[in-house]
Amino acid sequence: MPDASAEVQFLSGIRVVDFTQFEAGPSCTEALAWLGAEVVKIENPGVGDPGRRLRKGKPDDDPYYFQQFNANKKSITVNLKSPRGLALVKDLLRKADVCVENMAPGTIERLGLGYDDVKAINPGIIYCQVKGFGTGSPYEKNLAFDMIAQATGGTISVTGEKGRMPVKPGLSLGDTGTGMTMAITILGALFRRTQTGEGHRLQVAMQDAMLHYMRTNFATQARSGRAVERDGAHSGGGSNAPSGLYPCAPGGANDYVWIMTSRANPEHWSRLCNVMGREELVNDPRFATPADRVKNHEELDAMITAWTKTRTKHEAMDQVGSAGIPAGAVFDTMELINEPTFEQRGIMQYMQHPSYQPFKMPAWPVRIDGRPPQVKASPILGQHTDEVLTNWLGLSKAEVKSLHADDVV
Amino acid sequence: MPDASAEVQFLSGIRVVDFTQFEAGPSCTEALAWLGAEVVKIENPGVGDPGRRLRKGKPDDDPYYFQQFNANKKSITVNLKSPRGLALVKDLLRKADVCVENMAPGTIERLGLGYDDVKAINPGIIYCQVKGFGTGSPYEKNLAFDMIAQATGGTISVTGEKGRMPVKPGLSLGDTGTGMTMAITILGALFRRTQTGEGHRLQVAMQDAMLHYMRTNFATQARSGRAVERDGAHSGGGSNAPSGLYPCAPGGANDYVWIMTSRANPEHWSRLCNVMGREELVNDPRFATPADRVKNHEELDAMITAWTKTRTKHEAMDQVGSAGIPAGAVFDTMELINEPTFEQRGIMQYMQHPSYQPFKMPAWPVRIDGRPPQVKASPILGQHTDEVLTNWLGLSKAEVKSLHADDVV
Numbered sequence: 001m002p003d004a005s006a007e008v009q010f011l012s013g014i015r016v017v018d019f020t021q022f023e024a025g026p027s028c029t030e031a032l033a034w035l036g037a038e039v040v041k042i043e044n045p046g047v048g049d050p051g052r053r054l055r056k057g058k059p060d061d062d063p064y065y066f067q068q069f070n071a072n073k074k075s076i077t078v079n080l081k082s083p084r085g086l087a088l089v090k091d092l093l094r095k096a097d098v099c100v101e102n103m104a105p106g107t108i109e110r111l112g113l114g115y116d117d118v119k120a121i122n123p124g125i126i127y128c129q130v131k132g133f134g135t136g137s138p139y140e141k142n143l144a145f146d147m148i149a150q151a152t153g154g155t156i157s158v159t160g161e162k163g164r165m166p167v168k169p170g171l172s173l174g175d176t177g178t179g180m181t182m183a184i185t186i187l188g189a190l191f192r193r194t195q196t197g198e199g200h201r202l203q204v205a206m207q208d209a210m211l212h213y214m215r216t217n218f219a220t221q222a223r224s225g226r227a228v229e230r231d232g233a234h235s236g237g238g239s240n241a242p243s244g245l246y247p248c249a250p251g252g253a254n255d256y257v258w259i260m261t262s263r264a265n266p267e268h269w270s271r272l273c274n275v276m277g278r279e280e281l282v283n284d285p286r287f288a289t290p291a292d293r294v295k296n297h298e299e300l301d302a303m304i305t306a307w308t309k310t311r312t313k314h315e316a317m318d319q320v321g322s323a324g325i326p327a328g329a330v331f332d333t334m335e336l337i338n339e340p341t342f343e344q345r346g347i348m349q350y351m352q353h354p355s356y357q358p359f360k361m362p363a364w365p366v367r368i369d370g371r372p373p374q375v376k377a378s379p380i381l382g383q384h385t386d387e388v389l390t391n392w393l394g395l396s397k398a399e400v401k402s403l404h405a406d407d408v409v
Numbered sequence: 410m411p412d413a414s415a416e417v418q419f420l421s422g423i424r425v426v427d428f429t430q431f432e433a434g435p436s437c438t439e440a441l442a443w444l445g446a447e448v449v450k451i452e453n454p455g456v457g458d459p460g461r462r463l464r465k466g467k468p469d470d471d472p473y474y475f476q477q478f479n480a481n482k483k484s485i486t487v488n489l490k491s492p493r494g495l496a497l498v499k500d501l502l503r504k505a506d507v508c509v510e511n512m513a514p515g516t517i518e519r520l521g522l523g524y525d526d527v528k529a530i531n532p533g534i535i536y537c538q539v540k541g542f543g544t545g546s547p548y549e550k551n552l553a554f555d556m557i558a559q560a561t562g563g564t565i566s567v568t569g570e571k572g573r574m575p576v577k578p579g580l581s582l583g584d585t586g587t588g589m590t591m592a593i594t595i596l597g598a599l600f601r602r603t604q605t606g607e608g609h610r611l612q613v614a615m616q617d618a619m620l621h622y623m624r625t626n627f628a629t630q631a632r633s634g635r636a637v638e639r640d641g642a643h644s645g646g647g648s649n650a651p652s653g654l655y656p657c658a659p660g661g662a663n664d665y666v667w668i669m670t671s672r673a674n675p676e677h678w679s680r681l682c683n684v685m686g687r688e689e690l691v692n693d694p695r696f697a698t699p700a701d702r703v704k705n706h707e708e709l710d711a712m713i714t715a716w717t718k719t720r721t722k723h724e725a726m727d728q729v730g731s732a733g734i735p736a737g738a739v740f741d742t743m744e745l746i747n748e749p750t751f752e753q754r755g756i757m758q759y760m761q762h763p764s765y766q767p768f769k770m771p772a773w774p775v776r777i778d779g780r781p782p783q784v785k786a787s788p789i790l791g792q793h794t795d796e797v798l799t800n801w802l803g804l805s806k807a808e809v810k811s812l813h814a815d816d817v818v
Contacts, residue, residue, distance in 0.1 A: 008597075009601065010594075010597035010598055010600060010601040011597055011600060011601070012601075023625065031593050035593070035594070035597035036597075050673045053673070062628065062632065064627070064628035064631040064632060065625065065628035068624040068625075068627065068628060069624065132735075134750075134754055134756065134776075135754075135776075136750055136753060136754045137750050137754070138750065139726075139730060141731075142730040142731070142735070142736070143730070143733060143734070143735045144735055144737070145669055145671065145735050147644060147652070147667050147669055147735075147737070148667060148669060148735045148736065148737035149737070150667075150737075151654075151665075151666070151667040151737030151738060151739045151740070152726075152737040152738060152739075152740055153740070153745075154740055154741065154742055154745050155578065155579065155580050156654070156665075156667070156739050157579075157663045157739050157740060157741040157742065158579025158580065158741075158742070159568060159576060159577075159578050159579040159580075159641070160569070160570070160576055160579075160641065161569070161570070161573070161574075161576055164570070165570075165642065165654065165656075165665065166641075166654065166662075166663060166665060166739055167568060167569055167570055167576070167639075167641025167642055167654075168568075168641050168642070168644045168654070168667075169564065169568050169578030169579070169580065169582075169641075170564065170566075170567025170568040170569075170578070170626065170637070170639060170641060170644060171564050171567065171568075171578065171582070171622045171623050171625070171626065172622070172624070172625045173578075173580070173582060173586075173622060175625075176621065176622050176624070177582075177586065177589075177622065178774075180586075180589035180590065180593065181589065181773070181774050181775050182775060183593050184440050184444070184589065184592050184593055184596060184775075185419075185444070185773075185775040185777065187593060187596030187597060187599075187600060188417075188419035188420055188444035188445075188596060189419055189777070190596075190600055191419060191420060191423075191596060191599055191600050191603070192418065192419040192420070192421075194600070194603045200777060200778055201776075201777075201778050201779065202775055202776065202777060203775065203776040203779075204774055204775040204776070205756075205774070207737075208751070208754075208756045208774040209774045209775075211745065211751070211756065211757070211771035211774060212585065212771055212773070212774050213580045213581070213582060213585050213586070214580050214742065214745075214771070215477040215478065215581070215585070215770070215771060216432065216474065216477075216580070216581045216584075217579065217580065217742050218473070218477065218742060218746065218770060218771065219471065219473035219474035219477060220742075221742045221743065221746065222473040222768065223471065223473060226743070227663075227741035227742050227743035227744070228579070228741070228742045229662070230576075230579060230662075232568070232569065232575075232576025232577050232578075232579060233574065233576055233577070235556060235577045235579060243556070245560075245565070245574065245575065245576075245577070247574075253575075253638070253639075254566045254575060254636075256560075256565075256574065256575060257560070258556045258557060258559075258560040258565070258577075260554055260556055260557060262554065264459045264462070317548075317561075321548060321551040321552070322550075322551070324552060325552070326541075326551070326552045326553055326554050326556075326557045327551070327557065328553070328556070328557035328558070328559075328560030328561040328616075329560060329561060330560045330561075330565050330566050330575055331560070331561055331562070331563055331566060332563065332566040332567075332636035332637070333563055333566065333567070333623065333626050333627060333629075333630045333636050333637045334630065334635070334636035335636070336562075336563050336620065336623075337627065337630065341543075341545055341546050341547065342617070342620070344545060345543055345544075345545045345546070345617075347543065347614075347617045347620065348620070359631065361624070361627060362620035362621055362623070362624060362627065364590070364594075364621070365587075365590050365613055365614070365617040365618045365620060365621050366590050366591060366593075366594040366611055366612065366613040366618075367543075367544075367610075367611065367612040367613070368594065368598070368609060368610075368611060369609055369610050370610065370612075
């Protein structure tokens with residue numbers, strides 16, 4: 001379906017110098033790339049973004065992780081530790097609108113590319129840093145990966161079964177969740193700059209960004225006066241019932257359906273009684289009010305379980321959902337990748353890459369005038385070195401050749 | 410600390426007509442409000458956004474949930490079912506740059522405010538819709554809340570303990586995670602519009618947006634050929650060891666520390682041996698390579714647990730983290746709200762609200778030129794009706810009075 005996606009030009013002409021690696025930084029610049037910015041990764045010759053490889057010394061041995069966070073970008077290799085390489089990157093920064101980095105604390109400054117250095121050569125640049133912990137935090141010099149952000153940002157503490165140990169939410173919110181908040185702020189700064197011409201310094205810490213996704217929990221805590229406890233199969237602050245994961249046939253690891261009735265919409269409950277053929281429950285005094293249903297939720301859960309267990313999760317979702325009650329089957333990653341409407345709708349697309357088999361992956365999820373942005377190949381290491389040096393800096397073929405010969409690029 | 414935050418003007422002059430409710434929509438328009446847009450909530454007289462109340466018929470009985478998703482916004486009340494009310498909202502839409510809605514499928518169109526209606530009166534508007542399921546999905550008419558998006562978008566399937574039932578990630582990613590992708594796209598469209606003057610239609614589905622946060626899992630699945638299984642206390646695709654949650658003294662519900670050694674940085678492992686006073690392990694053949702450590706991770710986990718159990722999570726994080734190994738204590742919501750540096754750094758701020766006690770809440774996590782945006786009060790229902798009708802539409806005092814008298818606003 002060739003027209004399920006479209007090339008998006010929202011950020012056409014915007015130049016991003018991208019020093020990011022792994023995921024928290026690349027997910028941010030990836031959002032800019034989906035929207036049409038020219039995102040140029042600056043990578044070390046021969047090695048590149050460590051996200052390119054799973055094992056030391058084996059570049060590009062995992063074609064899946066790197067591709068998803070670097071689609072639609074360009075790559076140039078520059079030896080940042082050589083004076084000529086550093087000068088070259090400074091020349092690129094002079095021509096850039098945005099630069100983004102998420103190196104370990106202190107690294108970019110040691111390279112001579114800290115905020116003051118870059119601002120001095122390009123006062124209009126939007127200079128962006130993603131770190132594990134914020135400046136002024138007791139941990140500001142510490143390293144972080146996704147799970148460290150999720151531990152220290154609270155998301156792990158609220159995830160897991162009631163009365164059992166915590167678990168990590170199985171997605172990389174510490175990385176991509178942080179990247180999204182930075183992308184939003186960059187775009188705000190770019191919009192402002194169309195009026196003022198002024199640059200800005202933007203900084204986000206992964207721990208801090210987690211709080212943004214924890215706001216509902218802070219509301220729950222404010223009401224109760226207690227730290228939020230885990231109740232992963234019910235959740236919602238315990239204020240809606242019935243609401244939770246119910247087991248379905250044939251009893252596999254992900255054969256569950258989430259059924260939710262909202263206290264704000266009491267008709268959810270009466271509809272559910274009708275779907276289950278239990279109309280008499282609507283007027284049962286044990287379940288008459290939302291508060292009654294919360295109080296007697298264990299009885300309710302047992303009745304609903306008896307009903308869901310005789311159906312597959314697909315049947316349960318279809319019957320409950322089409323009756324106007326929020327319901328969702330638990331889909332695993334294989335079911336999702338094989339769900340045909342994601343591909344029909346451009347929500348999943350194949351990346352056509354010169355080095356790898358076509359790979360189906362999630363695209364940017366927002367439709368723009370009906371279609372999500374088109375997935376283009378992630379770059380081979382250094383693929384765009386010559387192109388960018390020529391287009392951005394106007395270097396001659398001979399100059400580019402000399403940079404290669406001297407191992408600067 | 411009054412100067413830990415600053416008023417941000419990035420979107421100064423941008424007018425947003427905000428029909429959103431609960432969280433998926435409001436989290437999107439909240440991001441715009443943090444950056445200085447004039448976000449005007451359109452609410453039903455007497456009732457308002459259902460996010461204002463936890464219990465039917467009790468408006469504003471929860472001052473915490475609504476406040477966090479509606480800080481820095483304005484509120485006007487309009488009866489959309491009256492012809493004069495509808496005409497008034499159309500007049501506002503003529504003056505708006507952006508409108509956003511996340512009503513149940515079909516509702517906004519039934520109100521006469523569908524895309525074609527609004528485009529006809531303002532071709533330059535950026536018209537945005539957030540739904541549970543995408544147009545073209547088998548579930549496109551279904552209702553959704555956060556947990557339904559997380560069930561059908563895969564995040565629940567990968568969250569939980571190994572071999573046990575799935576659990577919901579305890580944060581509202583289905584809502585706020587979706588809102589972030591829409592906010593990014595709106596800002597891209599606004600930027601483009603400075604050059605073209607053209608409006609756009611933007612649509613996102615909560616299920617689809619979850620895939621964006623699941624990309625690392627899709628990489629893991631592509632490598633293994635199998636649906637990703639839960640392993641919530643280790644995670645990371647099982648390719649790093651040691652990495653996981655380790656129990657600490659005194660054994661409370663959240664007395665755990667996540668310690669992570671990355672295969673891409675073998676010095677994490679040797680540093681950890683040194684921190685634990687187990688230098689002999691560095692050269693132990695059982696743990697010599699990253700692959701050896703993955704293979705023998707149970708032995709490793711037992712040794713690390715013996716060490717962490719004799720320390721608090723704070724001590725363990727301090728010792729391991731300061732030695733250059735990624736480490737994070739599991740902080741609960743109460744520990745986070747009471748952590749003083751969040752307030753010192755403007756990452757948490759107090760909302761000063763005319764009706765409620767000051768409430769400490771997470772602010773926008775990104776620092777702009779050193780400071781996060783300032784938290785201002787969420788609006789009282791209808792607080793800005795007269796102001797907006799006067800400023801946007803130029804209505805006279807008498808005209809506004811007549812609209813009140815006739816229950817239009």
